[in-house]
Amino acid sequence: MTESGLLIIISAPSGTGKSTLCRKLISDFPNVCYSVSLTTRVPRRGEVQGKDYFFVSKNEFKQKIKRGELAEWALVHGHYYGTPKNFLKKNLVKGKDVILDIDVRGAMKLKKRYPQGVFIFLAPPSFSELERRIQGRRSNSEATIKKRLTNARWEMGRIGSYDYLVINDRLVDAFTQVKSIILAEKSKVKRSKKKIQKLNLL
Amino acid sequence: MTESGLLIIISAPSGTGKSTLCRKLISDFPNVCYSVSLTTRVPRRGEVQGKDYFFVSKNEFKQKIKRGELAEWALVHGHYYGTPKNFLKKNLVKGKDVILDIDVRGAMKLKKRYPQGVFIFLAPPSFSELERRIQGRRSNSEATIKKRLTNARWEMGRIGSYDYLVINDRLVDAFTQVKSIILAEKSKVKRSKKKIQKLNLL
Numbered sequence: 001m002t003e004s005g006l007l008i009i010i011s012a013p014s015g016t017g018k019s020t021l022c023r024k025l026i027s028d029f030p031n032v033c034y035s036v037s038l039t040t041r042v043p044r045r046g047e048v049q050g051k052d053y054f055f056v057s058k059n060e061f062k063q064k065i066k067r068g069e070l071a072e073w074a075l076v077h078g079h080y081y082g083t084p085k086n087f088l089k090k091n092l093v094k095g096k097d098v099i100l101d102i103d104v105r106g107a108m109k110l111k112k113r114y115p116q117g118v119f120i121f122l123a124p125p126s127f128s129e130l131e132r133r134i135q136g137r138r139s140n141s142e143a144t145i146k147k148r149l150t151n152a153r154w155e156m157g158r159i160g161s162y163d164y165l166v167i168n169d170r171l172v173d174a175f176t177q178v179k180s181i182i183l184a185e186k187s188k189v190k191r192s193k194k195k196i197q198k199l200n201l202l
Numbered sequence: 203m204t205e206s207g208l209l210i211i212i213s214a215p216s217g218t219g220k221s222t223l224c225r226k227l228i229s230d231f232p233n234v235c236y237s238v239s240l241t242t243r244v245p246r247r248g249e250v251q252g253k254d255y256f257f258v259s260k261n262e263f264k265q266k267i268k269r270g271e272l273a274e275w276a277l278v279h280g281h282y283y284g285t286p287k288n289f290l291k292k293n294l295v296k297g298k299d300v301i302l303d304i305d306v307r308g309a310m311k312l313k314k315r316y317p318q319g320v321f322i323f324l325a326p327p328s329f330s331e332l333e334r335r336i337q338g339r340r341s342n343s344e345a346t347i348k349k350r351l352t353n354a355r356w357e358m359g360r361i362g363s364y365d366y367l368v369i370n371d372r373l374v375d376a377f378t379q380v381k382s383i384i385l386a387e388k389s390k391v392k393r394s395k396k397k398i399q400k401l402n403l404l
Contacts, residue, residue: 126401199325
């Protein structure tokens, strides 16, 4: 009698604080788990197979594309990254909520396949604030900063394709907002078929 | 630059705890106000014109129907009750969230006119629990109890026409859920046009 879990897609321009927010969701909600991506890149020190990524060879990855086993995939700097369908399905069926931290292009591909997903766009309080945040990272070169800002501008023009907009001004508020979205989505009548059946039987 | 407020429609079978929950919402949220109904019945002791109801004559009421000034109306035990459109509009435009505590029939009429409204059905944890609650009220005659239960059964069959289902098992949980629904609805991209404009300008 468990309802299916939520597929929660979160996108945000780089520098918006998405990773911090997602980590907090996972640690505060035992029912929420991360979607583990498939990649052909080499594991970094400390990364665990099946937890951080499913590391596979290029051949295996291409086989999975061919067999239609990926919900979406992309080639980034010569490495493949993708979302395995069976991981999503397995967890959602158990009633687990799965967070997919993904860029706008990936999210748009997912939307076609999972229209029932909850699409959240996390935005900085303003574009100029994002500029300050990205420029504040010393590790970024001028070229990287410029590229990130151009990309951020493009991404922020795609907010209209999402269901929810959360502005990350103060993390605690953004977190409350995302928590509320999850709880509200779980209260939706269209996601409560089993609950309604039970209600009328008892 | 204020977004329009939310029109929140809450229906519940009698005995579900709707009034307690609505009062708590009003007292905890300064931005939430009650929709004040129009009625032709005589004010009861302590009832305040414009706060509890707008008390009008039958003639005035009929004029308002004729002029299309009511969002919905019904005749109950010989008295007219209705929701004035201008009260809703005035508050929503100011960015106030308006709660409309109304039965299922009234809610269905409102849905046609205000599809952007947030329709919440508050349900008891089970039908048998509702039966216990209604029978526990000493003031109810056997006939009243029977009528209320038949009506509740019919109303619970209409949950599918609502957006959200909140089960009032423990008031504190039901309240958190309704609060989350309000916050989530305010985060919807479709309700954030002005926020998005501002975001890209700054």
